[in-house]
Amino acid sequence: QDRLSQLVGLFKDRTEHKKDKLLDPDESEEEGSSPSTSDHIKGVIFLCLTDLIYVIWLFFVVTAWNWNMWLIPVRWAFPYQTPENIHLWLLIDLTCDLIYVTDILVFQPRLQFVRGGDIVVSKWGGEYIYVYIYTHKNLSLCPPPPFCFQYMVFNEFNDRMEAVMKKAYIYRVIRTSTYLLYSLHINACLFYWGSAYEGLGSTKWVYNGKGNAYIRCYYFAVKTLITIGGLPDPTTVFEIIFQMINYFVGVFAFSIMIGQMRDVVAAATAGENYYRSCMDSTVKYMNSYNIPREVQNRIKTWYDFTWKSQGMLDEQELLVQLPVKMKLDVAVDVNYAIISKVALFQGCDRQMIFDMLTRLKSVVYLPGDFVCKKGEIGREMYIIKQGEVQVVGGPDLQTVFVTIKAGSVFGEISLLAGGGGNRRTANVKAHGFANLFILDKKDLADILVHYPESQKLLRRKKADDKNLDKVEVIPPKSESPKLFRAALKVAEQAGIEGAFAKLRKACK
Structure with missing residues (x-):
């Protein structure tokens, strides 16, 4: 009867809770979740999976796990564990078990994991320990040691190493090679066990007991799994079956290893293969249309320099899969220090500057390439990321007036010009290889729609200095002094020829 009364009370409480939730869902959820959430998270140490400390700890756990995985088969098959040295083996085994228990009780319960989109951490690791104990008890009457459950840590360590390494394919090659060596290691242990079962030196096929x-x-x-051959023929049924299994496993294992190694190499060279494919397609296109050899060489040079300097042909392709917020974070780290120095944009809304950063395009110019020419309609602003550009003039456009270095900006007023844009007032060409950021006029107009105050500020700056974008490459010639002109006139009237007359002709 008491149990029945308790159940009735629980049903009443549940009914009241559902009723309150229907009347005011927000309030009921907040009241029901706040206490458990605060109790759940309070006092918990959060460890990020990419944290260096956690990766170092995983290294120790994986080292202990590898010790057991490699040495237990050896101790089982070979007579290396003796009563004289068993205390050393047990000491190392206990040390490894201590590492496993520490990982289970200290580190794993304090890791973040995701459930239904929420970050969850169990304060005492109850769920993790319960799963471990449940599995531990149901495997057998004599439970296996803790290292049997650390294979998940081994996989996690591999993922973390690939995440923190700059060249992850190197680690993948090492890991794949280790798998091959371990398969040979297990086969060596089995061969010794088979030889001991048949009798050491009993036939030509088994191990004869000499040497190491x-x-x-x-x-x-090695000779069996790689199918090199040259081994003695098996004589007994046991030896024949053992050798057949070896051959089948060798073919299967090595086909997997070769496939994995091929995938690792393909992933490591995927970017370079894409670059080669693009260049080959471009060269094929130019040859089909008989493009001049000089132009082809410049295009090949552009491909080569762009790939070597950036490691990619288009930076936008690298970020296309990222969310907008992450794209902004990358753009701020890369470009904000440069764009913040532009006097035209100082005082504008900070968020407008951030939006502008995501619209910048990186373009590489070869030595001698013209960035813009005098008389062209200005539709872009240029920011020098790397290299130098020169303002040139003269009849052959070889006279250098100004050299603009990295971090400088030119052409920014062209973005604000109305009525179809204003014309460039100078010729600008790359001096050496130059990497420029370009901001298009249309992109800026799309951004300013959402920032009217910044738009007014930019228009006011343009009205205050209409000639900010004009580069004065040759100053106007100053007028000759009156006394000097009078002296020249007297010299001419006196018929004096010489230095004064030549000087007069030069001043005309």
Whole structure:
């Protein structure tokens, strides 16, 4: 009866809770979730999976796990564990078990994990320990040691190493090679066990008991799994079955290893293969249309320099899959220090500057390429990221008036010109290889629609200095002094020829 009364009370409480939730969902959810959330998170140490400290700890756990995975088969098959040295083996085993228990009780319960989109951390690791104990009890009457459950940590360590390494493909090659060596290691242990089962030296096929047992058995495993051949023929049924299984496993294992190695190499060279494919397609196109050799060489040079300097042909392709917020974070870190120095945009809304950063395009110019020419309609602003550009003039456009270095900006007033834009007032060409950021006029107009105050500020700056974008490459010639002109006139009237007359002709 007491149990029945308790159940009735629980049903009443549940009914009241559902009723309150229907009347005011927001308030009921807040009241129901706040206490458990605060109790749940309070006092918990959060460890990020890419944290260096956690990766170092995983290294120790994986080292202990590899010790057991490599040495347990050796101790089982070879007579290396003796009563004289068993205390050393047990000491190392206990040390490894201590690392496993520390990982289970200290580190794993304090990791963040996602459930239904929420970051969840169990204060005492109850869920993790319960799963471990439940699995531990149901595997067998004699539970296996803790290292059997650390294979997940091994996979996690591989993922973390690839995340923190700059060249992850190197680690993938090492890991794949280790898989191959481990398969040979297991085969060597099995061969010694089979030889001991048949009797050491009983036939020509088994190990004869001479020399280093592990090295000789490993040599047998290499020749068998790689199917080199040259081994004695098996004589007994056991030896024949063992050798057949070896051959089948060798073919299957090595086909997997070769496939994995091919995938690793393909992933490591995917970017370079894409670059080569683009260049080959471009060269094929130019040859089909008989493009001049000089132009082809410049295009090849552009491909080569762009790839070597950036590691990619288009920076936008790298960020196309990122969310808008992450694209903005990358753009701020890369470009904000440069764009913030532009006097035209100082005082504008900070968010407008951030939006502008995502619209910048990186373009590489070869030595001698013209960035803009005098008389062209200005539709872009240029920011020098790397290299130098020169303002040139003269009849052959070889006279250098100004050299603009990295971090400088030119052409910014062209973005604000109305009525179809204003014309460039100078010729600008790249001096050496130059990497420029370009901001298009249309992109700026789309941004300013959402920032009217910044738009007014930019128009006011343009009205205050209409000639900000004009580069005065040759100053006007100053007028000759009156006394000097009078002296020239007297010299002419007196018929004096010489220095004064020549000087007069030069001043005309």
